[in-house]
Amino acid sequence: MRDERDDVRVKDTGAVTQIRFDAVDHVIDGRAILSGVSVDLSARRIGVIGRNGSGKTTFARLLAGLVAPTSGTVTIDGIDPAKDRRAALSLVGILFQNPDHQIIFPTVIEEVAFGLRQQGVDDPDARAQAVLDRFGKAHWRDAHVHSLSQGQKQLVCLMSILAMTPRILILDEPFAGLDIPTRMQLARYLSHYDGTLVHVSHDPRDLAGYDHVLWLERGAVKGQGADVLDAFTDEMMRQGGGDDISDLSR
Numbered sequence: 001m002r003d004e005r006d007d008v009r010v011k012d013t014g015a016v017t018q019i020r021f022d023a024v025d026h027v028i029d030g031r032a033i034l035s036g037v038s039v040d041l042s043a044r045r046i047g048v049i050g051r052n053g054s055g056k057t058t059f060a061r062l063l064a065g066l067v068a069p070t071s072g073t074v075t076i077d078g079i080d081p082a083k084d085r086r087a088a089l090s091l092v093g094i095l096f097q098n099p100d101h102q103i104i105f106p107t108v109i110e111e112v113a114f115g116l117r118q119q120g121v122d123d124p125d126a127r128a129q130a131v132l133d134r135f136g137k138a139h140w141r142d143a144h145v146h147s148l149s150q151g152q153k154q155l156v157c158l159m160s161i162l163a164m165t166p167r168i169l170i171l172d173e174p175f176a177g178l179d180i181p182t183r184m185q186l187a188r189y190l191s192h193y194d195g196t197l198v199h200v201s202h203d204p205r206d207l208a209g210y211d212h213v214l215w216l217e218r219g220a221v222k223g224q225g226a227d228v229l230d231a232f233t234d235e236m237m238r239q240g241g242g243d244d245i246s247d248l249s250r
């Protein structure tokens, strides 16, 4: 039977980007959130899997340059996305679970034009309009974002990011909480993205068929490669048979 998650997969075309974490530690309030993470990733479709609290979102935020590591380095094609924020706009875009945390402007056209303006492109409004046209959403131009559904807001976020044509698109569980038809529709839009996809999820079904999967556990790399999903699933089934929900150690 066909699974709607199939649509999340992207076209396998376009340039391959080099993602490198070198001995990355990230500490917040004295607590190590990520420890000694070293990875060298050049696959086109990369999954990041792990339990709640394992450090996936922190990994995504470091990759997007939204935070700098406490120690170690993060680079995308040799560029540090936290240090070179202007370059980062063209290198990496990130789509979070909650579009309300991402949208700043009252209307769709303002929101889509914002990143383009930051990038310093000529005539950002015309470029934003062209993006709306390409997505078949020209009629959304002056719509108030607060009047849109969650799925529609998520599409506004996706259009805003893809307008900037980033080399890497990070998905931090953007489909959680959306109904199946909305997920399928958004996934179809995603299928037009031909850069490097980094998809963060706690659900192995989201990442089936991905080229490379990174498994994070308690802030460290537990495993990586093509076979990691099976090992992760086995381990989750094993842990699910126990009672670690009562564990307050982390």
Ligand SMILES: Nc1ncnc2c1ncn2[C@@H]1O[C@H](COP(=O)(O)OP(=O)(O)OP(=O)(O)O)[C@@H](O)[C@H]1O
Binding pocket: 028, 029, 033, 050, 051, 052, 053, 054, 055, 056, 057, 058, 059, 202, 250
């Ligand atoms: N800004 C912060 N301040 C304090 N603790 C934080 C902060 N950001 C993350 N943490 C903690 O770091 C750990 C890892 O968080 P992170 O969000 O990266 O994990 P995750 O794997 O994405 O989890 P989930 O699947 O639940 O979203 C969690 O225990 C979280 O509470």
